[in-house]
Amino acid sequence: MFTFFLSMFLLIFPLTYNRKEKRKFIINEGERRFDLMNLSMSSVESLVAQIHGLSSNIGELTQLRNYLKQCDDLLRTESTRLAPLLTELDPSVHSLGYLYILEACTSAPISKDQANKLVLSVARFINVCAAEQIRLAPEKFISICKRLMLQVMLLEDPMRGVAPLLTSIRKLQSSTEQLTTLHPDFMLLCLLSKCYKIGLSVLEDDIFEVDLPRDLFLYCYYGGMICIGQKQFRKALELLHNVVTAPMPIISAIAVEAYKKYILVSLIHLGQFATSFPKYTSSAAQRNLKNFSQSYLELVNSYSTGKVSEVEKCVEIYKDTFGSDNNLGLVKQVVSSMYKRNIQRLTQTYLTLSLQDIANTVQLNSPKEAEMHVLQMIQEGDIYATINQKDGMVRFLEDPEQYKTCEMIERLDFSIQRIMRLSKKLTTMNEVMSCDPSYLGKVHIQLGRSGKDLIMMIFIPFLLNSPYEERRN
Amino acid sequence: MEPEDNAAGPVIGDEEIHANGRDESDSQRHRPIISGEQLDIEAYAALYTGRTKTTRLLFIADKCGAPSMELEALRMAYDEIKKGEDTQLFREVVGKINGRLGPNYGLDDAWADAVDRRAESRKDKLENELNAYRTNLIKESIRMGYNDFGDFFYAHGRLGEAFKNYVRTRDYCTTSKHIIHMCLNAILVSIEMGQFTHVTSYVGKAEQAVDGLDPVTIAKLRCAAGLSHLEGKKYKLAARKFLEVGPELGNNYTEIIAPQDVATYGTLCALASFDRSELKSKVIDNTNFRNFLELVPEIRELINDFYTSHYASCLEYLGNLKTNLLLDIHLHDHVETLYEQIRNKALIQYTLPFVSVDLNMMANAFNTSVTGLEKELEALITNDQIQARIDSHNKILYARHADQRNGTFQRALQTGNEFDRELRAMLLRANLIKHDYNLKAPRKY
Numbered sequence: 072m073f074t075f076f077l078s079m080f081l082l083i084f085p086l087t088y089n090r091k092e093k094r095k096f097i098i099n100e101g102e103r104r105f106d107l108m109n110l111s112m113s114s115v116e117s118l119v120a121q122i123h124g125l126s127s128n129i130g131e132l133t134q135l136r137n138y139l140k141q142c143d144d145l146l147r148t149e150s151t152r153l154a155p156l157l158t159e160l161d162p163s164v165h166s167l168g169y170l171y172i173l174e175a176c177t178s179a180p181i182s183k184d185q186a187n188k189l190v191l192s193v194a195r196f197i198n199v200c201a202a203e204q205i206r207l208a209p210e211k212f213i214s215i216c217k218r219l220m221l222q223v224m225l226l227e228d229p230m231r232g233v234a235p236l237l238t239s240i241r242k243l244q245s246s247t248e249q250l251t252t253l254h255p256d257f258m259l260l261c262l263l264s265k266c267y268k269i270g271l272s273v274l275e276d277d278i279f280e281v282d283l284p285r286d287l288f289l290y291c292y293y294g295g296m297i298c299i300g301q302k303q304f305r306k307a308l309e310l311l312h313n314v315v316t317a318p319m320p321i322i323s324a325i326a327v328e329a330y331k332k333y334i335l336v337s338l339i340h341l342g343q344f345a346t347s348f349p350k351y352t353s354s355a356a357q358r359n360l361k362n363f364s365q366s367y368l369e370l371v372n373s374y375s376t377g378k379v380s381e382v383e384k385c386v387e388i389y390k391d392t393f394g395s396d397n398n399l400g401l402v403k404q405v406v407s408s409m410y411k412r413n414i415q416r417l418t419q420t421y422l423t424l425s426l427q428d429i430a431n432t433v434q435l436n437s438p439k440e441a442e443m444h445v446l447q448m449i450q451e452g453d454i455y456a457t458i459n460q461k462d463g464m465v466r467f468l469e470d471p472e473q474y475k476t477c478e479m480i481e482r483l484d485f486s487i488q489r490i491m492r493l494s495k496k497l498t499t500m501n502e503v504m505s506c507d508p509s510y511l512g513k514v515h516i517q518l519g520r521s522g523k524d525l526i527m528m529i530f531i532p533f534l535l536n537s538p539y540e541e542r543r544n
Numbered sequence: 545m546e547p548e549d550n551a552a553g554p555v556i557g558d559e560e561i562h563a564n565g566r567d568e569s570d571s572q573r574h575r576p577i578i579s580g581e582q583l584d585i586e587a588y589a590a591l592y593t594g595r596t597k598t599t600r601l602l603f604i605a606d607k608c609g610a611p612s613m614e615l616e617a618l619r620m621a622y623d624e625i626k627k628g629e630d631t632q633l634f635r636e637v638v639g640k641i642n643g644r645l646g647p648n649y650g651l652d653d654a655w656a657d658a659v660d661r662r663a664e665s666r667k668d669k670l671e672n673e674l675n676a677y678r679t680n681l682i683k684e685s686i687r688m689g690y691n692d693f694g695d696f697f698y699a700h701g702r703l704g705e706a707f708k709n710y711v712r713t714r715d716y717c718t719t720s721k722h723i724i725h726m727c728l729n730a731i732l733v734s735i736e737m738g739q740f741t742h743v744t745s746y747v748g749k750a751e752q753a754v755d756g757l758d759p760v761t762i763a764k765l766r767c768a769a770g771l772s773h774l775e776g777k778k779y780k781l782a783a784r785k786f787l788e789v790g791p792e793l794g795n796n797y798t799e800i801i802a803p804q805d806v807a808t809y810g811t812l813c814a815l816a817s818f819d820r821s822e823l824k825s826k827v828i829d830n831t832n833f834r835n836f837l838e839l840v841p842e843i844r845e846l847i848n849d850f851y852t853s854h855y856a857s858c859l860e861y862l863g864n865l866k867t868n869l870l871l872d873i874h875l876h877d878h879v880e881t882l883y884e885q886i887r888n889k890a891l892i893q894y895t896l897p898f899v900s901v902d903l904n905m906m907a908n909a910f911n912t913s914v915t916g917l918e919k920e921l922e923a924l925i926t927n928d929q930i931q932a933r934i935d936s937h938n939k940i941l942y943a944r945h946a947d948q949r950n951g952t953f954q955r956a957l958q959t960g961n962e963f964d965r966e967l968r969a970m971l972l973r974a975n976l977i978k979h980d981y982n983l984k985a986p987r988k989y
Contacts (some may be wrong), residue, residue, distance in 0.1 A: 245880055279971050281979060288971075316969070318976050351973065420925040423937040464937050474953035483953075486960040493967045500971060504978065 118142060119156055122168030129203070132167055136207045139171045144174035164198045167206035169196065175213045177218050186222045193219045194235040202242040209243060213252050230264035233257070237269065247276040252286050254278075259295030262300075270297040274306065276492035279496075288314050288325040295332060299401065311336060313362065316352045322359040328396070330360045334367045335401040342412040344371045364394045370405065377416075378433045379409050410435065410444055411453060418454050418467040426463045438463060520522050578765060583608075583868045584871050589624075594784060594799035595698070595736055596873075598633065603873045605640065615644055622737050631656045632703035663700055670696060687716035696727060707733045707742075720753035724761055731768045735800055740772040747772070762932055763793035767801050771874055774809060777880065780817035786810030787826055791835040807836035808865075811843045816885035820893065820936055837912060855890045856911040862886065888924060895921075895930055903939040908967050914939055 118139075125135035139146075146153065153176045162169045177189055190362055193215055205212045216239050223232035234505040237258040243251045254273070261270030272496040274294045281287045291310040298307035314329035346368060348357050361368060366389035373385035386393070386402055393402045417424060426438035426445075433440045445465055448454045455468040472479075504510055589597055601621040605614045618641050625634045638651045646794065674689035675834070692711040694852050697706035710729040717723045727750035734742035747769045757765075770785030787810050793803055827833060828851055835842040842861050849858035862883060869879050894909065895901055907917045921941065923932045932943045 231650065277968055279968075279975055281972070281975050284976055284979065287976065309969070313972060316973070318973060334560055382948070416926065420922045420934055422933040422935040424934075424940055428936060464936070467933075470950070472950070474950055479953070483957065483960075486957065486964070490960060490964055490967070493964065493971075495969060497971065500974065504974070510978070 108504075118145075118170075119159055120369070122160060122165050126165045126168065126204075132204060132207055135167055139168065139208075143171075145180065146171060150175045150179050157192075163199040163201060166200040167207055167473065169207055170200065170208055170211050170215070172472055174215050177215060181222075183225070186226055190219060190222050190226065190231060194231070195241045197235045197242070200242065205242060206245070212239065212243060217256065220260060223260070224263075229260045230266060232260045233266050233269055234266055235342045237273065238259060240273065246280075248278060248377055249280040250286055250290060252281070252283065255286055255289035255293060258290055258297060262293055262296055265300070267297050268292070269302045271301055271303070274310070276324070281303055284317065284319065285323075288317065288323060288329070292325050292332075295329065295336075299332070299336060304336050308333070308340055319353045319355055322355045322363075324419060326356060326365045327360060330356075331364050331367050331396060331398060332401065334371060335365065335398060335405055338371065338374050338405045339408045341374065346371065370441045372400070374405065374409065377409075377413065379406070379413075384410055411448060414441075414444060414448060415454060418456065421467060423464050423466045426465060429465065469539075519520050583613070583871060585613065589620055589803040591804065592798050595628075595630075595701075596799055597734065598628075598630075600873050602637070602640075604871045607876065609869055615641070618650060619645055626652075626655065629659050629699045631659050632661075656678060663696075683716045684719060687713045687718075690801070691725075694733075698733060703733050703737050707737070720755055723753045724750050724757065728764065732799060733763075735768065735771060738775075738941065740775040741766050743772040747973050757794040760794075760796050763790040764797045764800075766790075767797060767806060769795065770806075770809065771801070774813065774874060774878060775879070776780060777881070779813040779878075779885075783810055783813035783817055784826075786813065787830060787833050789832070789836070791832055791849050792860075803836055803869070804839050805872070805874075806842045807833070807843050808869070808872075810836070811847050811876070812869075812882050812886070814888065815847065816882045820851070823847070850886075850890065853894065853909075855894060855909050858890070859887065859911060862904075887920075888929065891920060891924060891929055895932060895943070899943050901932075901941040903934070903941060906941070 074413040083544065119137065121138060125131040125138070153172050156172055157169065157176070160169045160172070173193065177193070181189060197219075198218070216236060219235060220232050223229055236253055240251055240253050240257055243253060257273065258270055264337065270293075273484060274297065278287070278290070291314045295307045295310040295314075298304070298310060311329045311333040315324075315333050316327055319326065334344050346361070348360075359418065369389065370382070370385050376382075383406060384407060390399070393399045410433050417429065418434065426441045429445065430436070430438050430441040433441070433444075435444065440461075442458060445454070445458060449456055449458075455470060456469065457466045458464075546989070575812070583604070585601070588604075592600060597800065598621050601624065603618040605621070608614055608617070618637060621637050622641065622645075622685065625637060634656060635651065636754050638649070639648050643650060648961045659762050670689070670692055673691065674686070677685035690709050690871075694706045694709035694713070697703075697709060699765055707730060708754075710726060710733060714723070717726055727746040730746045731743050731750075734740070734746065747765050750765055751757075766785050766789045770782045770789070773779075773782035773785060786861045789806050789810070793805070810829065814823060818826065827847060845860050846861040846865075847909065849855070866879060866883070871877050892908070894906060902919060903914050904949075907914045910917060918934060918936065921930065921934060925932060925934070931946065932941050934941055
């Protein structure tokens with residue numbers, strides 16, 4: 072079977088290869104002719120003609136792209152005179168050509184009035200352009216999107232950029248699992264304009280394919296902040312965890328800030344923080360992160376005593392650090408989560424408890440305050456309890472969930488399906504990885520030439536760094 | 545619960561009177577370690593012989609905190625040392641006494657010098673002898689020579705040297721009796737030095753020599769093993785070893801341990817680590833161990849009280865014993881832990897058979913206040929040692945039976961979520977690592 076594919080591949084490959092080469096050759100010829108004409112205006116016009124002529128199918132578009140690449144310098148020098156050309160092109164049909172010209176147009180620095188116009192035209196283009204065309208020149212597309220974002224920021228109206236960037240991400244992505252360079256920018260705009268919900272809709276996609284680690288770090292960091300804003304602490308924890316434990320050769324500021332937030336969110340959501348890193352964390356992170364976040368680790372220590380007064384004391388000491396890190400809000404949430412955690416703990420040990428006792432144990436000032444806390448927690452579904460106002464007693468109940476409803480079964484089923492899908496993906500990825508020549512090359516060097524070990528390594532390529540090491544065998 | 549508690553009340557009283565009464569009449573043969581009042585040092589010291597007597601006295605002097613008791617201990621240590629030959633220790637003790645006991649207990653230079661001189665000459669003599677044996681290659685004599693050297697160093701307090709010499713005899717042992725002799729010496733010195741890993745290994749070695757083991761030796765080895773487990777905080781193993789000690793031990797091992805200690809150590813460890821049925825079969829019904837328990841009636845009463853659920857009197861006994869146990873050279877580190885474990889066990893055992901427990905009654909049984917009890921129970925519930933919840937309003941403890949089915953569902957969902965999350969994080973990391981591998985040819989974006 073395999074040999075069959077191989078021979079097929081060998082048969083086809085030379086043909087395609089030749090064809091490409093030939094086309095390139097023709098274009099080179101054409102370009103030389105343009106140069107000879109040495110008349111910029113007419114060349115710009117012929118450019119439009121070319122765009123018109125070569126926008127119908129994918130073959131022609133590749134040709135057009137190569138041609139446009141050659142003209143890049145020309146476009147740059149002529150950037151001021153290009154604007155009128157845009158009216159001659161239909162952005163939805165001639166997306167590729169339009170993209171190049173638009174990119175050249177917007178490259179020059181502009182005034183604030185023009186900025187408004189630019190934002191409009193770019194946004195319109197993003198809306199109507201054809202996805203398959205712009206994917207031929209992603210760097211140009213990204214460049215105009217970045218410019219759009221820059222202008223929106225200068226105009227101090229980040230919300231205007233949210234929708235166009237969302238569209239552009241969707242058009243640029245070949246699948247929802249891919250992380251584009253635009254993701255972090257989009258997240259940043261969502262954060263600045265407080266459009267958390269839109270941000271969340273993108274965060275719901277599972278990201279697996281990453282080109283630049285930096286993009287991922289920023290995406291996860293901003294994404295984490297959006298989730299914090301929406302109180303989706305579990306998701307936030309997951310995203311920040313990704314940053315902290317990502318493989319990195321050297322420590323980055325993003326990782327440090329993410330680690331700080333990770334600590335705080337972990338305290339709020341889980342009520343504890345394990346200071347040891349998982350073993351797949353890069354050594355750079357393991358060595359350095361703690362040094363940069365001493366005050367946060369102090370907070371963890373004081374939190375683990377279970378006493379509100381200790382935590383408050385610690386917050387008071389490090390108030391400036393937390394403030395300058397812009398984490399003071401989160402720190403306050405940590406403090407209030409302490410009350411919650413303590414009340415929750417009481418539900419495990421007590422069946423009934425007076426409000427006064429609750430107030431004493433969790434260090435609240437009055438039974439009234441304790442009542443408010445309990446009430447709020449009942450409302451949020453954190454605890455199950457009834458308050459008897461006459462006696463000032465709280466009666467804690469058991470979780471009423473009986474796991475008998477259809478919804479619960481559905482949830483379970485959904486969970487199982489999802490895990491099966493993921494496992495399948497894992498297997499496929501494992502297989503792909505074990506066939507990756509660069510991986511094999513690296514492993515080969517590491518292990519010398521002992522064949523048996525090499526085969527072993529092929530079967531366990533990336534589980535090396537995972538918590539599931541028992542699967543090795 | 546109620547009738548039992550009432551029954552327990554007078555019993556405690558009786559016991560107390562009885563104990564007090566006997567204390568005066570009995571000539572302190574086995575009372576001292578255990579009484580509620582201040583430790584009678586003289587009687588305590590009489591239980592031991594050899595080096596451990598001095599070290600125990602010095603330990604008491606260090607820990608007791610009462611000057612009169614300290615001086616008493618130091619005085620006896622001084623007298624004891626003077627009988628031996630350890631001038632180093634002698635000077636140390638004199639330094640500690642610091643003239644507080646009058647001129648009779650000052651630095652006796654003449655004695656020390658004389659001892660030192662004698663030691664020097666004896667050492668030379670031993671060396672000559674050993675060299676002679678070695679040239680003649682008579683195995684038995686060489687063994688004896690090294691053994692004498694070991695004894696010599698031991699007597700002069702140079703424990704490291706003594707240990708080395710005792711161990712050296714090993715190459716010249718011809719019978720299993722010799723091996724056991726060597727092991728016992730090594731164990732003795734290691735215990736003095738506080739190196740309990742050696743103790744374990746030499747106990748193991750000695751136990752391998754099957755034919756030479758008489759009951760007394762076996763009992764000695766069990767004691768040593770028990771001590772080393774105790775030191776390693778393996779209370780259950782320690783309890784087992786102490787419980788296996790045969791009555792033959794008698795007063796044969798007083799250079800390490802008194803039979804009273806065996807009873808105390810064994811019982812406390814057993815209480816802290818055994819469950820009810822084990823306690824019954826291995827301690828209370830153990831005829832061997834009963835002999836030891838007879839030596840320390842408080843301990844016997846204590847364990848019976850614990851088994852018959854008279855926790856208040858049991859805990860009272862424990863409380864009385866505590867100050868003296870803290871002065872025990874081997875047990876002092878473990879007293880707090882053992883006590884805590886025993887108390888927790890008592891609390892757990894008390895609640896176990898009931899669906900609901902009245903906290904007032906329980907507080908009575910444990911001789912504590914309801915609020916204090918509530919706190920203790922809270923800690924135990926939080927640690928999942930008692931499955932129950934407290935009705936603080938009516939002061940009742942209700943047993944709680946976990947719903948297996950719901951728990952399973954909950955765990956399954958949680959595990960699924962965790963797995964999901966970890967898998968995704970892993971795939972992502974894998975992709976990043978892949979990126980690292982492909983760094984030479986990044987995609988053009």
